[in-house]
Amino acid sequence: MPSSPASPPLVVTCGEPAGIGPEVIAKARALIPDVPFFVLGNPDHFDGFGVETHVIDDPAQASSTVLSILPHDIPGPRTPGVPDERQAAGVISAIARAVDMASTGAASGIVTAPIHKKALKDGADFPHPGHTEYLAALAGGAKVVMMLACPELRVVPATIHIALDRVAAELTPDLLETVLRVTHAGLRRDFAVAAPRIAVAGLNPHAGEGGTMGRQEVEWIAALVARLAPDLGCFGPLPADTMFHAAARATYDAAVCMYHDQALIPIKTIDFAGGVNVTLGLPFIRTSPDHGTAFDIAGRGVADPTSMVAAIRMARDMAARRALA
Numbered sequence: 163m164p165s166s167p168a169s170p171p172l173v174v175t176c177g178e179p180a181g182i183g184p185e186v187i188a189k190a191r192a193l194i195p196d197v198p199f200f201v202l203g204n205p206d207h208f209d210g211f212g213v214e215t216h217v218i219d220d221p222a223q224a225s226s227t228v229l230s231i232l233p234h235d236i237p238g239p240r241t242p243g244v245p246d247e248r249q250a251a252g253v254i255s256a257i258a259r260a261v262d263m264a265s266t267g268a269a270s271g272i273v274t275a276p277i278h279k280k281a282l283k284d285g286a287d288f289p290h291p292g293h294t295e296y297l298a299a300l301a302g303g304a305k306v307v308m309m310l311a312c313p314e315l316r317v318v319p320a321t322i323h324i325a326l327d328r329v330a331a332e333l334t335p336d337l338l339e340t341v342l343r344v345t346h347a348g349l350r351r352d353f354a355v356a357a358p359r360i361a362v363a364g365l366n367p368h369a370g371e372g373g374t375m376g377r378q379e380v381e382w383i384a385a386l387v388a389r390l391a392p393d394l395g396c397f398g399p400l401p402a403d404t405m406f407h408a409a410a411r412a413t414y415d416a417a418v419c420m421y422h423d424q425a426l427i428p429i430k431t432i433d434f435a436g437g438v439n440v441t442l443g444l445p446f447i448r449t450s451p452d453h454g455t456a457f458d459i460a461g462r463g464v465a466d467p468t469s470m471v472a473a474i475r476m477a478r479d480m481a482a483r484r485a486l487a
């Protein structure tokens with residue numbers, strides 16, 4: 163879906179300078195000459211990737227061909243694989259600045275390069291476990307959902323960045339209902355699915371096996387899913403181990419899972435290169451590649467930009483669809 167010439171550009175946040183973010187952003191620029199975007203970051207951090215760069219002072223100057231960089235105060239050089247605590251505050255404030263731009267219409271959406279959560283905690287006492295939670299806070303406590311999407315599968319973890327031993331307590335009927343409603347609305351609005359079919363995973367092995375391997379399914383999950391089914395097209399709970407093979411995937415438009423790894427392991431196994439992380443429920447568009455900072459390969463020139471390309475294309479398509487709505 164091409165953006166109209168009048169559409170504002172996308173803003174891409176640089177993410178952790180020591181990671182592969184700058185490299186995949188630079189490589190993506192060369193692969194999608196049809197999408198105008200600019201990066202918020204330190205222009206020096208984009209040297210050495212063999213891509214022509216252009217420092218701008220206004221989003222409207224963003225190019226579709228050269229890498230446009232709107233300077234953001236992230237001091238010091240980038241050292242691949244080694245985060246610098248002095249850069250943490252700038253990495254965080256770039257995300258907030260991008261939100262301002264998307265909220266005021268200077269940018270048509272945000273694409274975030276990966277952050278290193280521990281580096282931001284160590285360097286700036288970042289209180290959020292990830293972009294998703296930070297963006298929700300910046301949006302005034304919006305009820306958001308993390309979705310990872312690739313052509314073969316969409317998954318949503320109902321609980322996100324929490325320790326496994328907290329999942330059962332934090333997975334409440336209110337939370338699951340909100341996740342299902344936000345997922346349903348997002349599928350309709352941003353993925354053009356007119357009548358979404360949402361498969362819901364069980365929490366326990368075999369979806370509890372009738373209460374013999376865990377009680378949440380029989381005590382409330384099945385009843386909640388049944389109550390919401392007429393409105394939201396949801397069904398389940400299904401045993402999580404058997405709901406991701408090809409024939410099962412064909413029966414739904416998204417799988418709502420109970421915790422992070424239950425959702426992310428199948429999609430990153432099926433399509434690590436092409437997966438996109440999209441936050442649903444925000445008043446602006448946000449996508450991201452599905453991978454992290456990959457310190458182990460940063461600086462080697464081998465990072466695959468496919469997921470960043472897919473994230474930029476998805477944000478562009480979402481913006482075009484919303485502009486037509």
Ligand SMILES: NC(=O)C1=CN([C@@H]2O[C@H](COP(=O)(O)OP(=O)(O)OC[C@H]3O[C@@H](n4cnc5c(N)ncnc54)[C@H](O)[C@@H]3O)[C@@H](O)[C@H]2O)C=CC1
Pocket residue numbers: 182186275276277278279280293439450451452453454455456457458459464465466467469
């Ligand atoms: N949206 C975000 O900001 C995300 C941030 N992270 C953060 O990234 C950090 C590292 O996380 P990990 O679990 O190690 O995952 P990771 O995705 O950074 O790396 C996992 C493995 O995949 C490889 N890999 C990742 N992306 C690649 C690419 N584009 N091309 C080639 N190989 C690639 C890495 O070299 C590594 O072997 C953590 O701090 C994590 O919280 C992780 C996921 C998303």
Ligand SMILES: NCC(=O)COP(=O)(O)O
Pocket residue numbers: 291292293294295426439450
């Ligand atoms: N594993 C996914 C991930 O950590 C991405 O989180 P976020 O930074 O997009 O919230």
